[in-house]
Amino acid sequence: MDTDVIVIGGGLAGLCAAIEAASAGAEVTLLEKLAECGGSSVLSGGLLAFAGTDMQQAAGIEDNETLLYDDLRRAGAQQNDDALVRTYVAHQMQAYAWLKGLGVQFNSVELAAGHSQPRAHSVRSQAFMALMEQRARDTGRVNIVFNAQAERLLRAHEGARIEGVTARINGSTQTLRARRGVVLAAGGFSRNAEMINLFVPHQARCVVYCGAGCDGDGVRMAWALGAGLRDVVHIKGTFGFHPDTGKTPGRDWSRHSVYRGAILVNRQGQRYVDESKSYKLLGDAVLAQPGAMSFQIFDEGVMETSSDIAPLFKFREALALGRLLTEPTLEALARRIGVDAVALAATIERYNGFVRSGRDDDFGRTGLSSGYGKLVELKRGPWYAYPSTSGLIATYCGITVDTESRVTNVFGEIIPGLYAAGEMTGGFHGVAYMTGSSLGKCVIFGRIAGRNAAASDK
Ligand SMILES: Cc1cc2nc3c(=O)[nH]c(=O)nc-3n(C[C@H](O)[C@H](O)[C@H](O)COP(=O)(O)OP(=O)(O)OC[C@H]3O[C@@H](n4cnc5c(N)ncnc54)[C@H](O)[C@@H]3O)c2cc1C
Structure with missing residues (x-):
């Protein structure tokens, strides 16, 4: 099992x-x-941020490295590592060309959260990941071993090179040596409740x-050797997920009817936030509600804006999947979701009053999303509730690396022979x-x- 590089x-x-x-000649x-x-890559929305591409030019989109850099720094509230951001910006066009050279097909360019220009280049994530795996095999030098869980990184003593790993392979523990280096690319740790509780309870x-393997193994293996950690306090959920998320197969668990005019109520039938805020802030707001639960409530008028294409706005699909609940009257809907009917009716009436007067005295909502879009009164049945x-x-955070993807320890020193990339x-x-x-x-x-x-x- 000795090789040049272990990934x-x-x-x-x-x-x-x-x-x-x-491609550089190593056995992997x-x-x-x-x-x-x-x-997680195969479950993803398949959007990749590149600026200044031929696809953007063909669509008349004026984007460039400066705008990309500014957007990345702004999204990170200037607390991201400037050198890493600059490295991304410097390499992104080569990366785009490299992917195209491998045969990756980009389908469209979309405007997405945090972008000052449409630059989210979309791929179909399943086809994309299947192609990437095939391209790895096509090199003839990559041996992919499944059911192989790396457990520990090996080195002779502190400060020595990482020389391999121990891994549980099909039920037995084995030692694998890497003649050149080890690359950690084991993804995030959303599924590790202990780590989430430690950093962001x-x-x-x-x-x-x-992904089912997002348990934080990679972070912990490097952490055990003294790797530094960054950004762990910024882990944040995303609003809009159905509480049964993941209980049955299927990818579409999240809906954002609030950005089409729905309101958000808790189990008491009360609004608790300006619904036009970013889905990250709404995520924090819902976690503070009883049972961390709420309902996106809307009427037939909002339902008519349902999309067949954009997953977050596929309300009719959510209805067909049985996740979006509907009743002909508001009272019946309240009963169905276990919310006091009188309270819910009063909330809707008060909200409609705010829409008519143009002033939300409770939470200051002025638009559909981040202040944009005209608010609509909710008054036409049937009524809908998306439990959310x-x-x-x-997790988008973890161990510290330099611009050469070398893992660094808590003192900022390189851990020889150890590299890391990804989430x-x-x-x-x-x-x-x-x-x-x-x-x-x-x-x-x-x-x-x-x-x-x-x-x-x-
Ligand atoms: C629903 C969803 C939508 C998203 N949409 C987007 C999007 O559109 N654009 C975007 O930029 N990001 C998106 N993201 C985030 C992005 O998909 C991930 O951050 C990224 O795919 C992580 O890639 P990765 O290679 O680092 O990790 P992963 O793709 O998670 O791969 C890590 C792999 O390591 C394996 N592994 C873990 N531990 C071990 C071990 N001990 N030994 C061996 N193997 C191990 C895992 O099983 C897994 O296969 C989305 C994420 C999700 C869940």
Whole structure:
């Protein structure tokens, strides 16, 4: 089982690292603890942030590196690592061209959260990840081992090079040596309740929706060797997830009818927030409600804005899936969701009054989303309720790395022979993630990690 480079994790970052290391001539063993590759990457919305592409130019979108840099820093509230952001910006066009060269097909360019220009390049995540796995195999130098859970990183003593890992492979513990380097690409830790409780206990009430292997193994393995940590206090759920998220198969658990005019009420039938705020802030607000629960309530007028394309606005689909509840009258809907009917009716009446007067005296809502869009009165049955809470889909933080994807310890010193990329690394996002920048970061820093591990001293 000795090899040149060991990659831990078969998500996007790990596959990119493996392809690059193999292209540089290294023999690669990729350990994936589940029975298939994909991780959170395959569940993702498939949006990658690139600026200045041919697709943008063809669509008349004027975007460039400066705007991308500014948006990334702004999303991170300037608390992200400037050097990492600059590295992303400097490599992103090469990464886009590299993906296209591998045969990745981008379908459209979308405007998404945190973007000052439409720059979210969309792929179909399942086809994308299948292609990336195939490209890793096509190198002829990548051996993908499934049901192989890396457990510990090996080094002779503190300060010595990382020389391999121990891994549980099909039920037995084995030692694997890496002649050149080890790349950690084991994803985030949304599923590790202990770690979430340690860093952000107030987010522990979130439902979780991400790859089945997102237990934080990679972060803990590096942490055990003294790796630094960054951004862990900024972990935040996303509003709009159904409380039954993940209980049955299917990807579409989240809906945002609030941004089409719905109101948000708690179990007492009362509004508690300006519904036009960002879904991250709504996520925090719902976690503070009894049972961390609320309902997006809307009428037929809002239902008529249902989309067949944008997942977050597919209200009719949610109805067909039995997740969106409906009744002909508001009173019947209140009964169905266990909310006091008189209180709910009073809330709707008061809200409609605010819409008519143009002033929300309770929470200051002035638009559909972040102040934009005209508010609508809710008055036409049938009525709808989407049970909603906050969902943790990614942690976007973790161990410290430098611009060469080398893991650094709590003193800022490089841990020799150890590289990391993807969601498990900290510093790049700062306070918040800009849409498309996590998959983008997997490609850019995964490639750097793979290349450097392959070139590492023996
Ligand atoms: C629903 C959803 C939508 C999203 N949409 C977007 C989007 O549109 N754009 C965007 O930029 N980001 C998005 N994200 C975030 C993004 O998908 C992830 O941050 C990113 O895919 C993480 O990639 P990764 O390679 O670091 O980790 P993953 O893709 O999670 O891969 C990590 C792999 O490591 C394996 N592993 C873990 N521990 C071990 C171990 N001990 N040994 C061996 N293998 C191990 C796991 O099983 C997994 O396969 C979304 C996330 C979700 C859940």
